[in-house]
Amino acid sequence: MNRPTSRRTFLQSAATAAGLGVIGARARWARARTASSHGARLHTGIERLREFDYADVALTGGPLKRQYDFIHAHYLALDNDRLLQVYREHAGLQAPGIDMGGWYGKDGFIPGHALGQYVSGIARFGRCTGDEACRSKVHELVRGFGKTLDANPVPYAGEGAWKVWPAYVLDKHMIGLIDAYRLSGMRQALPLIPRVIRGALPFISPVSRDRIGVDSPPYDETYIVSENLFTAAHLTGERSVRDLAVKYLLNKPYFDPLSRAENVLAGRQAYSHVMALSSAAMAYLELGEPRYRDALVYGWKFLDEQSYATGGWGPNERLIASDSGALYSSLEDTANHFETPCGTYATMKAARYLLRFTGDARYGDGLERIMWNGLMAVRPPDSNGNSPYYSSYHPDGKKAFYPEKWPCCSGTLAQGVADYVRNVYFHAPGALYVNLFTPSRVRWRTGSRAVTLTQHTDYPMGESVALEVATAAPVPFALMIRIPGWLQADAEIRVNGRRTAVAAEPGTFAALKRTWRDGDRVQVHLPHSLRTQSIDRLHPGTVALLRGPIVYGALNFAGPGTPVPRLDVPGLRPVAGAPDTYRQMDRGQQILFVPFYKVHNESYNVYFERA
DSSP: OOOOOOOOOOOOOOOOTTTTOOOOHHHHHHHHHHEEEEEEOOTTOOOOOOOOOOOEEEEEEEHHHHHHHHHHHHHTSSHHHHHHHHHHHTTTTTSSSOOOTTTTTTTSSSSSTTHHHHHHHHHHHHHHHOOHHHHHHHHHHHHHHHHHHHHHHOOOOOHHHHHHHHHHHHHHHHHHHHHHHHHHHHHTTHHHHHHHHHHHHHOOOHHHHHHHHSSSSSOOOOGGGGGHHHHHHHHHHHHHHHHHHTTOIIIIIHHHHHHHOOOOTTTTTTHHHHHHHHHHEEEHHHOOHHHHHHHHHHHHHHHHTOOOOTTTOOGGGGOTTTTHHHHHHHHHSSSSSSHHHHHHHHHHHHHHHHHHHHHOOHHHHHHHHHHHTTTGGSSSOOOOOOOOOOOOTTTTTTHHHHHHHOTTTHHHHHHHTTHHHHHHHHEETTTTEEESSSSSSEEEEEEEEEEEEEEEEETTSHHHHEEEEEEOEEEEEEEEEETTTTTTTOOOEEEETOOOOOOOOTTTEEEEEEOOOOOOOEEEEOOOOOEEEETTTTTEEEEEEEEETEEEEEOTTTOOOOOOOEEEEGGOOTTHHHHHHHEEETTEEEEEEGGGGOOOOOEEEEEEEEE
16 A cells, blocks of 8 residues: 555544434433344344354463463553554644554554554453453543544544545444443443544545555545444434445445356455455345345355465455466465455454354354464564564565554454454354364353353364363253364264264264253364365466365475475375474475464465475
């Protein structure tokens, strides 16, 4: 993206958007609280599965929890005065704290752009863990932001924000306030929602406007705001906010052709159009029109056709034509293959909506792939604002920071990692779904009975998963276990030591229907094997190496210019003492293969020539 080259003098606007009234009645607050819940609303006939509240699930160990705990602590440690500094200064208030710099600072590309995302991520961490420090931080940040609105009704911290991405920044403000209200219990956040919408509308296109390309204006992404506008309408009781959500749906150029199975992805800005699929999903929930569900289903299908083995997509932030060979060409053309925190966040959201609508385990496979090889595999951020952005899959790649500090991916990094707990389990009437395999615990009620399910595993490196049921009294329900579609041998499921005859086809949920008792134990064996995946149909000899859901990288200790390794899967040998590492001789050199998420500062390859 190019930084705008000109600055305009700020003209404070007190314009009020037509049709958007002020919320003033306490009765509306009460009505909104009654209508809202911490979990997703269950729409009869639309949703087959339901997400769990953040508070119902806990990660208890393993690689996901290690990253989860690090990101939790990292964002909790951000200084409140620094985060609010650009907003306070712009509003003419006393502004202690050091300027954040980078994209976020007062001279940045989009001053203050990620505040709402940071608030959202911290609120999600706090809701899951019960960390009072998270709740306190959310309250302090929202109070501080609210005071800047009192002094200046325009909810932007600088010209870059309202000139370049006013709808984008509005969307982040909304989700921050929504999560502060729903997850951190901050009532003062609710009346701020219509205020930021009202203050932002004079700067936003009056019609839904597509973003074409990456480097040329207009940048703004009005079509991403509908998802959060629908939620804001529920919370505030404002019909005019719901009307805005409908107004900004990108129907004619995008959702409508997708719903007819027309692939219109090529050439579009990558992240924003995948994120827009969540607006289509919310439109389906709110309006009940099947075309929005179909747009999501086909959007996912066409995206999968242009994805790397990691699940990433969008080289140079552009979607490409399926079966064009462009994915293969990108390995040499660029080092910017996947806008990873943002892209993973958008993909995980779309996968969860699809699971809710269909109950189809294939979307669980896709969610698992992008989570482990996308977000879990990024370089950790540092305290100076250096943040991961692109994943690189070209020869002799490196995990690098984005050139400017506090980019957009710093916001979705917090939200995406905080959402790990929402990816693991789902539920339906009389059924508990295990979608991902990681040490964790979920608390669930079926009817009047409370059930706790605890998962023990060393997956994804290990092949065994143990599930323990705790309940005060016997309770009948179906335990649904995802059987990954990548399995190349039969899964095995045992209940209390006895092998079951339940169908466990790859790419399905195996259904264990019985009356469960306290202490019942399920053991699942998911045999892993090494396999390859071609980059596209036109180049079957260029492949990635996978084991289970994990993509492997070859460490290039020989330095730049090392030839692309020739991959000989039968010739791979495990390294003694490192069960997740393999070695192979190629051209007289020993090549080490490790899980991509375990690559840190080394150079690497993720694509190889088939031997």
